[in-house]
Amino acid sequence: MNEDLISKKELLDVTGISYGQLYRWKRKNLIPEQWFIRKSSYTGQETFFPRDKILQRIDRILNMKDDLSLDALADVFSPGLADIRLTAGEILERNMVTSSALNLYIEVADPAAQSLLFEFDKLLSMYVLDQWLQSGDISLEEGRLLIEMLNEHLPRIAGMDGGIILIRKKGVSTFILVANDPQIYVDPGAKIAAHLSLAQCTEALKLLINGSEV
Template identity: 50%
Template sequence: MERELISKKDLLELMGISYGQLYRWKRKQLIPEEWFIRKSTFTGQETFFPKDMILARIDRIMNMKEDLSLDELAGKLSPFHEDLRLNKRELMERNIVSEISINRHSTPAQLNGQEAYSFAQLLYLYATDQLLSAGEISLDESGLLMETLRDHFPRYEGKPCELLFMRKMGVSMFALAAVPSALYFDAGVKTVARLQLSEIAEQLRSKLN
């Protein structure tokens, strides 16, 4: 499903903020670089944003900026630094991830409620469940995806990256790439899904709050 976008002009008017505020927040990393989407329009190049996420982010900034410095806010808003932990019962009650994904990709201790899920583990589960629920990957492929995220996502140390799911001649492949990056494949590779993990983390945080 194509995400809804909002133009920079409409965003500034709707939220009552200035151009200077918006780009100061960008420089301070309160708003991720990858949310600034350049698109061609009949008037030339314009900047757009993922509407639901940018509105929620600016609302949080406006509510918190009186009590925290911009540097403190950046730490609070970073999507990959989160100390919240949930057990299986809480995860099920909030309906964040399907039971199929939980049962297939959790440790015995997590399934028994003896061990909580870290935010990173929840992120892996949530991203995997999104593709599984959309019918874009199989259960077997979901295992390969979880393995890819566990093995390689920590290397990015909170920096923006994207997940790519590709197939070639029936063979499934997953990859993580830094953002922004330009990737090129031979004609036989089909890109089935491409997810910005910072956006997935932001969606997850909104469900956890």
């Protein structure tokens, strides 16, 4: 199934931003180069964008640009923070995740990790876990499965616009980590129980790391 696209003209009309703003944000890496899709149309070559992704990104930029510089926003929207290292105590002090999510992560990932420093990919795993635990979308046992899956596979899609999907069928839960968040189809006996965007989780986590409210 092809991704729903929006033309540049429609995007500018819908969002109220200018041509100059759009390309300034592109130069500042607030909007990824790969989202500018050149396609043939009846008027010739035209630029299109993945509709949901670009509308969500512009909405977030407009909501945050008064509080953060464009350079700070570029850091928020970049794939990761390679040099971030936080202790368990610092994670709780910054209210990045709840203590229940942190303790469950440590229990499953490394029981001796209380004194260790957690890198960004581990923080992201904790954040995803915490989001689903707080929403009630997953049980503690499913949380353990999620941690094992993320620890093994999340580094492989670093920097990609991926997603995490929880599928349930006949009482059996399966987590799927996808790169670039494609359309997923399941058989009629299965149900997509929950879905999270890694890009959105990454952005929210960076704001917490930088001391800003999401």
